[in-house]
Amino acid sequence: MKILHVIANLAPRYGGPAKAAMEMSEALAKLGHQVSIFTTDQDGPDRLDVPLGEPVLKNGVEITYFPIQKPGFWGTSLPMAVALKREIPKYDIVHLHALYLFHNLVAGYYSRKYKVPYIVCPHGTLDPFIYQRHRNRKRLMEVLFENRNFRNAAALHFITEEEMHLAKPVSFDQQGIVVPIGLDLTEFADMPDKGAFRARYPELKDKKIILFFGRLNFKKGLDLLIKSFRSVLQAHPDAMLVLTGPDNDQYGEQVRQWVREEHLTQHVLFTGMLTGKDKLAVLQDADLFVLPSYSENFGIAVIEALVCGTPVVVSDKVNIWREVVSHEAGLVCKCETASVAEQIVALLNDPGKREAMGSNGIEMVRKQYHWDHIGQSLESEYRHIIQTGEARNFLVKATSTP
Missing domain, CATH: 3.40.50.2000 (Glycogen Phosphorylase B;)
Incomplete structure (x- = not known):
């Protein structure tokens, strides 16, 4: 054809x-x-x-x-x-x-x-x-x-x-x-050493990494994520929010303003866009991935995180949320600040669940995507x-x- x-x-x-x-x-x-x-x-x-x-x-x-x-x-x-x-x-x-x-x-x-x-x-x-x-x-x-x-x-x-x-x-x-x-699974066949991303940023030493990976864009729920992170810190003072992705339509400055308003500057790391081995390193080193979008047709970054063994927290507006739940590869939140914080804290509280969901996520992607x-x-x-x-x-x- x-x-x-x-x-x-x-x-x-x-x-x-x-x-x-x-x-x-x-x-x-x-x-x-x-x-x-x-x-x-x-x-x-x-x-x-x-x-x-x-x-x-x-x-x-x-x-x-x-x-x-x-x-x-x-x-x-x-x-x-x-x-x-x-x-x-x-x-x-x-x-x-x-x-x-x-x-x-x-x-x-x-x-x-x-x-x-x-x-x-x-x-x-x-x-x-x-x-x-x-x-x-x-x-x-x-x-x-x-x-x-x-x-x-x-x-x-x-x-x-x-x-x-x-x-x-x-x-x-x-x-x-x-x-x-x-995904082209060959891209994930040769993963970097565990800890490679953490080693690049001294401020991440002994921290739990909460990763947002995607465009800094109005629909991604970054307002919810930033506001909810203060509650996350109260439960887990060792948490660090890593925002990885390109600025979209100058929205990144708005996100930085929210970080300053919430007095979270010392707890949020902006890395810009990462590709290749750098992308694999951050996806692998994260303790969990979060995407609280108001609208997300699929969320390719979700399955990229899952195939790296990282459990996810996604909103019920991310259109593969049902698949995430049915495969027990992550948790689902509402597009509300309290709900986002609740589900992040729930996963941080349970290392065993994070490990099990990470394994389930790998299997889910390899079988279906x-x-x-x-x-x-x-x-x-x-x-x-x-x-x-x-x-x-x-x-x-x-x-x-x-």
């Missing part, structure tokens, strides 16, 4: 959707398909240092970057539009990532014009918390093109069953598939859509190891 993925940006700062689109494409290429990605060179206020308008081969995937243009918030790129018009007829299927962006308008239009089936992956944008943000602007885009995209898509691709149910009131009862995202099997699920869905013109209606794909 010739498969085209279209996404506004691939820079690491954009988190889950960019990472998912790239790794999804790599998994399909590994199965022998010709997979391409059209995207822009957008990297926040900067630009990626990449060739423009010509394919770059990465792990079997042809990536073509186009120049971002104003208005940047919309992912605008007229050169991308020209290329989509020319290239879409050459593909068997098109996979659109995210909503309300320039590439959705253009790729949706040309896919319909040239009768190429396309799938739309909302990446959580239909979650009620996110759906209501900038509602007037989104409503305009829905009238202009997004509603048409939805009604004419071969399928909507949901990452979790929870996402599918949350989206149902605004998805026109469109056909959908549920295929998760996952590895790209080899997920790639096969996507391949199967693509073939069915190409052959029949439609998806298996609201089919939840199993991804456990046979």
Whole structure:
């Protein structure tokens, strides 16, 4: 099959959707398909240092970057539009990532014009918390093109069953598939020595590390986490909150302000974004991982922590919370300060439970969230859509190891 993925940006700062689109494409290429990605060179206020308008081969995937243009918030790129018009007829299927962006308008239009089936992956944008943000602007885009995209898509691709149910009131009862995202487990095959991250920061000596790993972003519940941490310290004075991840839309300064207001400066460590071995080191050395998001379509960092043997505390707005509970790999809190603190303290109080949950988390990820099997699920869905013109209606794909 010739498969085209279209996404506004691939820079690491954009988190889950960019990472998912790239790794999804790599998994399909590994199965022998010709997979391409059209995207822009957008990297926040900067630009990626990449060739423009010509394919770059990465792990079997042809990536073509186009120049971002104003208005940047919309992912605008007229050169991308020209290329989509020319290239879409050459593909068997098109996979659109995210909503309300320039590439959705253009790729949706040309896919319909040239009768190429396309799938739309909302990446959580239909979650009620996110759906209501900038509602007037989104409503305009829905009238202009997004509603048409939805009604004419071969399928909507949901990452979790929870996402599918949350989206149902605004998805026109469109056909959908549920295929998760996952990890390349080879990335976790050669772990750094235990204690490598702690050794880098003397202030972490003899401390219990509570780790937040992700973008410093409005939806991540960082206000809840900072406010709850004072209660955590009362129960465990040896706790240290480590915030690892890139600043998103200058939100990091707001987080630092909350830390100062709560007089927690000596108890909170900002590391910035960590990748490669540094990322593995912090995930492995943490005593527990916490993500109290107001909205989280999947939470790739959650399964990264779990496969490193680190138990998690997640809010009931993180869409894989049911899986975390059913596998006894962590605890679930409400999006309330007291609830966040209560669940963190509960795990800190019980080293045996943390160890057991860590082991359960490793097993959960290895059985359900590895790209080899997920790639096969996507391949199967693509073939069915190409052959029949439609998806298996609201089919939840199993991804456990046979």
